[in-house]
Amino acid sequence: MSAQARSLLNAARPSLRRSAFASARFSSTSSKPTSLKERLAELIPKEIENVKAVRAAHGKKAFGPVLVDQLYGGMRGLPALIWDGSVLDAEEGIRFRGKTIPECQALLPKAPGGTEPLPEALFWLLLTGEVPTPEQVAELSRDWAARAALPEFVEEILDRCPPTLHPMSQFSLAVTALNHNSAFAKAYQDGISKKEYWGPTFEDSMDLIAKLPNIAGRIYRNVFGKGKLPAIDASKDYSWNLANLLGFSESEGFVELLRLYITIHSDHEGGNVSAHTGKLVGSALSDPFLAYGAALNGLAGPLHGLANQEVLIWLRKMQSTIGEDATDEAVREYVWSTLKGGQVVPGYGHAVLRKTDPRYTAQREFALKHLPDNKLFKLVGQIYNIVPDVLLEAGKAKNPWPNVDAHSGVLLTHYGMDQMQFYTVLFGVSRAFGVAAQLIWDRALGAPLERPKSYSTVAIDKMFKDKA
Numbered sequence: 001m002s003a004q005a006r007s008l009l010n011a012a013r014p015s016l017r018r019s020a021f022a023s024a025r026f027s028s029t030s031s032k033p034t035s036l037k038e039r040l041a042e043l044i045p046k047e048i049e050n051v052k053a054v055r056a057a058h059g060k061k062a063f064g065p066v067l068v069d070q071l072y073g074g075m076r077g078l079p080a081l082i083w084d085g086s087v088l089d090a091e092e093g094i095r096f097r098g099k100t101i102p103e104c105q106a107l108l109p110k111a112p113g114g115t116e117p118l119p120e121a122l123f124w125l126l127l128t129g130e131v132p133t134p135e136q137v138a139e140l141s142r143d144w145a146a147r148a149a150l151p152e153f154v155e156e157i158l159d160r161c162p163p164t165l166h167p168m169s170q171f172s173l174a175v176t177a178l179n180h181n182s183a184f185a186k187a188y189q190d191g192i193s194k195k196e197y198w199g200p201t202f203e204d205s206m207d208l209i210a211k212l213p214n215i216a217g218r219i220y221r222n223v224f225g226k227g228k229l230p231a232i233d234a235s236k237d238y239s240w241n242l243a244n245l246l247g248f249s250e251s252e253g254f255v256e257l258l259r260l261y262i263t264i265h266s267d268h269e270g271g272n273v274s275a276h277t278g279k280l281v282g283s284a285l286s287d288p289f290l291a292y293g294a295a296l297n298g299l300a301g302p303l304h305g306l307a308n309q310e311v312l313i314w315l316r317k318m319q320s321t322i323g324e325d326a327t328d329e330a331v332r333e334y335v336w337s338t339l340k341g342g343q344v345v346p347g348y349g350h351a352v353l354r355k356t357d358p359r360y361t362a363q364r365e366f367a368l369k370h371l372p373d374n375k376l377f378k379l380v381g382q383i384y385n386i387v388p389d390v391l392l393e394a395g396k397a398k399n400p401w402p403n404v405d406a407h408s409g410v411l412l413t414h415y416g417m418d419q420m421q422f423y424t425v426l427f428g429v430s431r432a433f434g435v436a437a438q439l440i441w442d443r444a445l446g447a448p449l450e451r452p453k454s455y456s457t458v459a460i461d462k463m464f465k466d467k468a
């Protein structure tokens with residue numbers, strides 16, 4: 001480890017001590033660190049130099065003109081953010097640190113007997129750009145298990161929520177309340193130097209991810225009357241524990257589904273509503289709990305993460321209106337009636353993608369393997385053959401193909417989780433991985449406060465009239 005990396009790690013050491021597990025594993029002589037924090041401390045000085053070099057070489061180069069339509073059009077295509085964990089190609093879909101979903105499925109370590117990647121491995125990849133060893137992944141599983149307990153007052157907040165309060169609102173409340181014990185907020189009050197921001201941000205991010213299964217499990221059990229939460233099992237991986245807290249760990253299929261689900265929902269570059277919100281709020285040096293609480297509020301919108309709930313509601317309504325084994329013609333008419341009612345077809349279309357989402361494909365492949373005869377899965381397949389043509393004929397949507405949300409609910413329902421209001425909570429557990437990884441890098445690289453320029457319509461009109 002370089003002297004610079006060691007000094008960075010030493011600067012972060014007070015917060016590192018907060019986790020007995022992390023400090024026990026800390027080794028200054030190891031050539032291949034098993035601790036993620038140690039590996040990160042090695043990478044940060046190099047990346048600071050890399051960013052300096054990229055800015056020196058390209059800092060004054062333009063991407064092209066900004067059109068007034070982009071200001072009115074939700075900033076589509078506007079190059080505006082740095083996001084290192086993943087990049088989205090309109091045709092090909094997402095790559096996590098350069099790796100496609102099938103590549104991640106092939107390369108990332110798996111649970112004994114499992115075939116889907118462990119989300120712990122994906123987090124290591126997002127943060128470091130490296131495929132971790134099974135030992136590094138096992139260490140992360142144990143670290144998260146050791147950090148998983150919730151403060152009692154957060155449990156009480158959840159227990160006091162009326163079951164009629166949407167699970168996403170409860171989720172956001174609980175995550176925001178974790179700010180009470182934020183290492184970053186405390187360090188800032190104590191006068192931490194800018195150069196050391198990443199250390200407590202790392203600790204908060206690890207705590208955030210580690211505590212999400214207990215939050216999600218508590219919400220699920222409270223809202224749907226499923227009894228008391230079991231304890232975390234430190235010998236098991238993150239997804240097994242989440243499944244156990246939800247009451248589904250008996251089903252190996254469900255546990256594998258969660259591993260796949262958390263992996264593929266984790267990150268979708270920086271411009272989507274939840275990721276961008278997390279980054280924006282974090283740029284004010286709000287701690288990771290406040291930043292991610294805000295991100296969850298964006299994820300809870302029906303055009304974004306809530307679409308997975310909306311898809312299931314739409315499918316169920318379709319079944320009750322036209323029957324379970326409806327003809328293609330009846331399904332087509334139902335899709336048209338949705339459009340004619342001024343509603344969107346949930347699970348279809350995308351702000352960036354222009355082809356079928358590879359996350360949809362990964363879930364379809366999972367279904368073909370584990371639930372080929374499921375009726376709802378068959379309906380999802382039938383809809384795939386109908387909706388794109390209808391959307392193309394309607395002539396508005398730029399992308400008629402399905403996104404990730406068109407498929408996820410059907411898989412969860414198959415294993416008995418048919419409470420669709422809960423689905424976006426699982427999306428929120430996963431998206432924390434991508435947002436947290438970027439928050440850590442933003443603080444390590446000294447990312448500034450976000451503050452783009454806005455214009456009024458009067459100002460735009462005047463600007464161009466004056467130029468005419």
Ligand SMILES: CC(=O)SCCNC(=O)CCNC(=O)[C@H](O)C(C)(C)COP(=O)(O)OP(=O)(O)OC[C@H]1O[C@@H](n2cnc3c(N)ncnc32)[C@H](O)[C@@H]1OP(=O)(O)O
Nearest residue numbers: 303304307344345346347348349350351396397398399403
């Ligand atoms: C994890 C995720 O966030 S993935 C997205 C989840 N959301 C959904 O599945 C909801 C359904 N889809 C949509 O509403 C949209 O496709 C979005 C929000 C995802 C993307 O929106 P945009 O980038 O604005 O899409 P696009 O440029 O194609 O929109 C052009 C028009 O087509 C419409 N359109 C786009 N997709 C659909 C759809 N699935 N059903 C009906 N109309 C649609 C838009 O509402 C818009 O109509 P308008 O001109 O009357 O405002």
Ligand SMILES: O=C([O-])CC(=O)C(=O)O
Nearest residue numbers: 267268271272273351403
């Ligand atoms: O990229 C987007 O805008 C929406 C999306 O699919 C995601 O955030 O997963």
